[in-house]
Amino acid sequence: MLRPRLRIPRASSFAIPARSSMAQLPLAYRSFHNVPVLENIPEKEGEDGYKYRSIEGFLSPMAFTTAWDYYQTHVLTNLNRLCAETNNDGLPLKDVVLATARDPSQAATFNYASMAHNNHFFFKTLSPTPTNAEEMPAQLKEALVRSFGSLDALRELMVNTATAMFGPGFVWLVRTDRPQAKGFRVLTTYLSGSPYPGAHWRRQSLNTSTDIGESTEQGIQAGKQYLENSVRGAGKSAASYKKEDFAPGGVLLEPVLCLNTWEHAWLFEYGFGGSPKSVLDAAQSNVSENTKSGKEMYAEKWWEYVDWNVVDRLAFPEGRKAKQ
Structure with missing residues (x-):
């Protein structure tokens, strides 16, 4: 199978860099939310x-x-547009998520802020080289086991x-x-659901299209609860709620690792099923039939590139180790 030489596009009509958005967008607002630098994944220089950046393998x-x-x-450019000249313009991403989670009128702002935060969380816990979970910090390993x-x-x-999913x-x-x-x-x-307790009204921890039937008693109660929560949050600022005022079932928690299952994260590299395209191109005649989906192969590979030192720092920040 012939495959054209891969080149990283120099520009894209749908990807105006958020870090330079002031040059393309009206002077009515500034760009506060910028694409962060991924210090954990070093840049490489092509021929x-x-x-560019990549994670070989x-x-x-x-x-x-x-x-x-x-x-x-894409998401940060849209977020900057929505946050222009609002109280959310100068807030960190996580604070924007918490401030807009309970206000249906700010659903678009929440979606872009939460997606940007979640996507960054996924990338910042990756390692540029393979890792061995068995060699993670002892305290983290003991807690996970x-x-x-x-x-x-x-x-x-x-x-x-x-x-x-x-x-x-x-x-x-x-x-x-x-x-x-x-x-x-x-x-x-x-x-774009958020894992944070303060945003549990919008956590979307299940697929309501399949997990709860609208005609079941559970589905009816879930629908009523969603409407009540939406009405409660409408027109109210995050400041009017206490931090411990979570959604029903909400608990104190802190995310330490995440796996992105959006198609843009895995579809290009792994396809819908079978082996990665790079493997097929390299040795097509030697590839046996593989019944795994592309997403499953992507998820299995992801585990081999988790930076467990970062996970350990997120799980046991300073001041909490003594409490363990």
Whole structure:
């Protein structure tokens, strides 16, 4: 199979760099939210002199550029437009998410802010080279084994959860801080849903198209609850709520790792099924039939490139280690 030489596009009509948006957008507002620098993934220089990022063995230059540079620029450019001359203009992304989660009139702002935050969270926990989960910091390993039984069990849970999601979203590893159940859990958020307790009204932890039928008693109650929460949040600022005023079932938790299941993160590199295209091109005649979906292969590869040192710092920040 012939394959054209891969080149990183120099420009795109749908990806105006958020960091330079002031040059293209009206002077009526400034660009506060910029595409952050991924210090964990160093830049490389191609033969043509242009710099790019990739994770060899996981995300090719084009796949990485699409999922990070293009997509992050897209959501942040739209977020800057919506936040212009509002109280959200000078807030960090996480604060924008929490400030808009309960206000239906700011749904678009929430969606772009939450997507930008979640996508960055996914990329900042990646390693540019393969890692070994068995060699993660001892404190983190002990805590995860205590919560899930083994690291293999955690891997299987996250990979299978991601594969089973019928729709885009994120699979999160979170640390819970309930007195009766301290430890780690795996949860999902669909679309742009946020894992943070202060935004649990908009967490979207299930696919309501399939998980709850509208004619069932559970579905009816869920619908009523959603409407009540929406009305309660309409027209009210985040300042009018207490931090502990979470949605029903909400618990204190802190995300420490996430797996992005949006198609733009895996489809280019892995396709809908079978082996990665790079493998097919390199040795098509030697590739046996593979019944795994592209998303499953992507999720399995992702586990091999998690930066567990970053996860450890997020799970046990300064001031909390002494409490363990």
